[in-house]
Amino acid sequence: MYTKFKCNGCSRKTEFLWLDQLDTPEGYKAYQCMSCGAVGVKNIAEALHIPDSEIHRCSKCGGWQFIKNGCHTCALIEAR
Numbered sequence: 001m002y003t004k005f006k007c008n009g010c011s012r013k014t015e016f017l018w019l020d021q022l023d024t025p026e027g028y029k030a031y032q033c034m035s036c037g038a039v040g041v042k043n044i045a046e047a048l049h050i051p052d053s054e055i056h057r058c059s060k061c062g063g064w065q066f067i068k069n070g071c072h073t074c075a076l077i078e079a080r
């Protein structure tokens with residue numbers, strides 16, 4: 001079974017293939033849409049199979065984050 005996301009390319013909830021060979025920041029993964037072939041980087045907290053009870057929107061950047069892990073979008077911004 002593949003991870004499902006909302007694709008930015010074809011705007012469908014579709015299946016994504018992880019591209020584990022690409023280097024991505026902590027909390028993000030490179031993927032390819034199996035519907036339109038778009039390649040991009042996704043916040044793993046946005047995967048559709050993750051229950052809403054485990055994620056919430058960050059109060060600082062508005063990105064999705066795991067409640068127990070803290071916001072990796074903010075961590076990325078601060079690291080720059």
Ligand SMILES: [Zn+2]
Binds near residue numbers: 011012037
């Ligand atoms: Zn797509």
Ligand SMILES: [Zn+2]
Binds near residue numbers: 071
């Ligand atoms: Zn944040």
